[in-house]
Amino acid sequence: MAEEQGKTGKGINTGKLATNMQKRLSRAQEKVLQKLGKADETRDTAFEEGVANFNKQMAEGTKLQKDLRAYLAAVKTMHDASKRLQDCLADMYEPEWFGKEEVDTIAEETDILWSDYHDKLVDNSMIAMDTYLAQFPDVKARIAKRDRKMTDYDSARHHFGSLQKGKKQDQAKIAKPMSLVEKAAPGWAQGILSAHQIAQTNLTRNQAEEELGRAQKVFEEINVDLQDELPQLWNSRVGFYVNTFQSMAGYQQRFHKDMGKLNQDLNDVMTKLDEQRLAKKAGKDWKPGPKKSEAVATNHSVTPDAAPKTRPAPPGPAPVRPPPSPRPSLTPAPDTQQDIISFDGEALVPDANTTAPSQATAPSQATTASQPQTDTAVAAAAGAATTAVTNGSSEVLPAGVIYKVKAMHDYAATDGDELEMKAGDVVLVLAWENPDEQDDGWLMGVKESHWLENKDLLAKGVFPENFTQKL
Secondary structure, eight states, X not given: OHHHHHHHHHHHHHHHHHHHHHHHHHHHHHHHHHHHTSSOOOOOHHHHHXXXXXXXXXXXXXXXXXXXXXXXXXXXXXXXXXXXXXXXXHHHSOTTSTTHHHHXXXXXXXXXXXXXXXXXIIIIIXXXXXXXXXXXXXXXXXXXXXXXXXXXXXXXXXXHHHHHHTHHHHHHHHHSOOHHHHHHSOHHHHHXXXXXXXXXXXXXXXXXXXXXXXXXXXXXXXXXXXXXXXXXXXXXXXXXXXXXHHHHHHHHHHHHHHHHHXXXXXXXXXXXXXXXXXXXXXXXXXXXOOOHHHHOTTTSSOOTTOOOSSOOOOOXXXXXXXXXXXXXXXXXXXXXXXXXXXXXXXXXXXOTTSOOOOSTTHHHHHHHTTSTTSOHHHHHHHHHHHHHHHHHHHOOXXXXXXXXXXXXXXXXXXXXXXXXXXXXXXXXXXXXXXXXXXXXXXXXXXXXXXHHHHOOOOSOEEEEGGGEEEO
């Protein structure tokens, strides 16, 4: 029984193999005839355009998949490099340094952020990309099958057409028996032979017609399906590209936003650590001020016109100021009695009870002026003070300026709201809008050179008072 089934299976396989070989030979023969121009070929311009679009779409999708995988590999590489860098910082960051716990926390959050970003790209963009490309092999195989069935249809069509053309010739040959048949066959058998030949010819024609019908049906079924499917597949690429790159852009935006906040926090820690180092170097007690991210949450920076609430003590030694000059105890001369005399920033005003000299007593007072108490040194000092006051009163300071100072030492700004100064710079001191924001030993001002050039007080900043001398 098993042997019979084996023989039957072998017979079926042999029959299929013979049929497939016959189809391949028929297709190859048909292609040769079509290339030689001896047989026409079924053409469909719209379908050929759809196939060209399909091939282009598949090539673009394959390239996008390759580049997306390369991008994910780059993200993974950046994650690994960032983790090694953060681990290195955490390892060499000494426990007694400022912000040790914050640095460790930033390293952990950075690692988590990279991992989450990579996983979202894989779960959404990469999986969607693979699903999108998975449909192309099946469609490609059906296009190839459609081409084979079209060749079978053309071959069957041409075979049936050749039989139709040779119908009359065959009938003529059947109607006139061959001479050998006439001699060999008796008269009553000649009619039977003619009828057999006619039946055989009709059977061949019927078989060719049936084969043409079957080939046409198979071809049209797969052709109609592809005619509807290829344009839909071509149009689907727009929505796929939109979803893929829109989701990637959203992930990138959130990732860089969160990463930017972590980088700002790390920058704040490094800034405080540097301030601590400078304070220790100068022998000063140091207290950390608020983070910039906490002071201004919108852009993580301190505005130029507002200094931090708690600023470290001004660096550098306090400048040596000259001692004030002694007050003069003499009554000024009549011609300078109405002037205001200034010594070391203090004004001497004539006594209100002192009666102004009249025109009649002028000669006697002029004589008194020649007494020893009005010696030349005092007169010279009074004249110099009057000149200084006159020159000072002739200069009009801008609105909001209290007084001017001169930088005695260079000062390098360590924060965005501080004023860079060189020794010799003249600075216009401004009043604080909120006195509570002013720290001890710090002033707010703008360089006089900036005011003279731009006529505005926008480039203001804070600076240590002990680096300057009041003018």
